[in-house]
Amino acid sequence: MNRLFVFLSIPVVLSAASCAKQPAVDTPITPETVQRTVDALVANHGEGLRSRAERGVAQTATLWRSADGTVADFEAFCQQRFVADETARRVLFDKLSNGLEHLYGYAIMLSKDLQRPVHLAGDELTDIDGRFAAFDTQAHLSDDLFANQIGFIAALNFPAYTLVEKQQLGGNWTRLDWAYARMGDLFSSRVPAAQQQTYTAANAAADAYISEYNINLGYLLDTDGSRPFPEDLTLISHWGLRDEIKAQYANANGGLARQQLIYEVMLRIIDQSIPQQVINSKQYLWNPRTNTIEAQGQSVRATSEPNTRYQHLLNQFHAQLAIDAYTPDKPTFIQRQFDGNLELTVDEVERLFIELVSSAEVRQLAGIIEQRLGRKLQPFDIWYDGFNARSTISADLLERTTCSRYPNAETLERELPNILMQLGFSQPKAQFIAQRVRVETARGAGHAWGAEMRNHDAALLRSRMPQGGMDYKGFNIAMHEFGHTVEQTITLHDVDYYTMHGVPNTAFTEALAFVFQKRDLQVLGLGQGGGDAMANAAATMSNLWGCFEIMGVSLVDIGVWRWLYANPQADAEQLKQAVLRIAKEVWNAHYSDVFGQTDVPLLAIYSHMIYYPLYLSAYPIGHLIDFQLEQHFVGRYFAAEVERIFKQGRLDPQLWMQRGVGQPLSVQPLLTAARKAMEQNIE
Ligand SMILES: [Zn+2]
16 A cells, blocks of 8 residues: 555655755846836836836746746737737636636646546555556646746736735725736746646645555454454544544443544554554554554564655655745745635734634633533543534434435435535525536545536545445535535636636635535434524534634644744654654643643644645634634525625635625634633533
8 A cells, every 4th residue: 555655755755855945046037127118018008007017017027037038028028918908908818717717627627537546436556546646737737828928918917916915905906806816816926847746746645645544443452452443443544533533422331442542543643653564454453552463363563654654744845845936925835825825824824723722712611521521631532522413313323314315426416406405505506506516436535626617527526435325424524525516616607707716715615614514414304504592502612622623733734834944954753753842832832731631742643734734724714714604694594695605706815704704704703602602501
């Protein structure tokens, strides 16, 4: 199973060896050239166009390389391709939008097809599957768009605005102003294909590593020699392990001991003392407390996993370091992820998270959980989920319901319109959306993957689908992924301009995924979709506890990347030590008082830290948005509001919130409501 990693990591490791800062990009354009070009445009078209000319020429200059032409070529290009007339500019915009939709749309479709073997359950993977999965269909797209000048034409006529400018000006923009500014965002940097492809390969290798990282719980030994889990229980780290901890709260008979055993497994994954022999293998029995393994009653020498987890993270860091020089307005991966992708600064996000994790409300809630459990909290109680209505429904009934209703992917796909109508969507809308979603059986934990073009392609809903039918856990995740595909479909097909399609950042798609996931019992006919005060109080407390967990993980993720930029020469062992230290620091600052233990590294268990790094912050922000959405839905028509709000497309996050739910992104509404919920709910 590790063959894939070995092959894919070779080119990554080689390029990482020469990862010193790149030299400045090679361009003949000087500030004087820019000024002269702007003056000439103003002389031709009038003073009224000065600010548009200044912005467009400046952006084009940052993208122009010596290989694109001389200073004279640049000046001639700007004179010839600057479109002064607004009607002609609109025609250009529409034609650019149409062309880009096809280029991006087919590229994504091709990527999806190439990655099918890696993403879908099926044959054993071979080397060639990994190579196709790592093949980046968009790697040369940007180069080609600049080579034939489409990128320069777009940048010159539809320049980008910084995050701060969007926040200051965007409230007064028309939809078309926003659509033009989003066109500019598409061509605000120019990363060479080689650097981009190196990162894609490193990320794909990490993805494959995590997808195959299964722990066979049936082969775990407890101290008394017992095997407390069913023989065939195989769970993916860390999501499956975490969900099993959650499920064991309902097990009064030995649930706590099982939770503790899984916790020991997690600690061994984090510090890499886990025996290599037990990862994705049923050959050995493993006692995670003593860290000993045996086969046929004979003790076997265990070999620890050789920091593979951290090597994957390091490979991705090196690949990002090589990209830095090509994004002068956002020269680190941290800035690209936060200012660029989230459109919130890392400091803004960190302040928001610390405000919540250090709040008095979290401490009050911890007291309620202790009362309910009748014991002191332990670190894994960070995943306590006894607030949810589903914990009172027997696991057996849930399994029987999902297994019989959704025996396979085809049935689930056929049922999608009914699920939407149960949630209040009209029949035509339910049909429209469901026709644009395909259900497939995932190899890993499941995911959703939207389309980038309105014709020809559909959103993919990938879910685990065991032989005997879908289990409840799988269905719950499938509802999450379905939420993603509904968002992807509405924001592609119902938004007025192609460049505005989508959501402000991934947190917004997570928010709708959470909203759908919470309505799983309603869809199964086993619970309500809200409206009941006690259920709402429980949901609010659950949301607060969920934010407390994942914001801590995000603070670790952020801390690790700051450390990487401060220590670019680190090796995998040094990175591991840093991750352990940072995780313990975050724990000691905001968690140790709640759990009564210090130096716990548990917050480093998240698999998303290892692939798609710095994506994690989108989850807790997604939780905040989810909560603000849920408050907004009360007393309103759910499906109609989902359509109205998500049709806004890619405004900046705060404007989207303001217009969507009437308030900016904030932890305060959640904390205030949690105080009320706890008053109502104290037993
Ligand atoms: Zn999601």
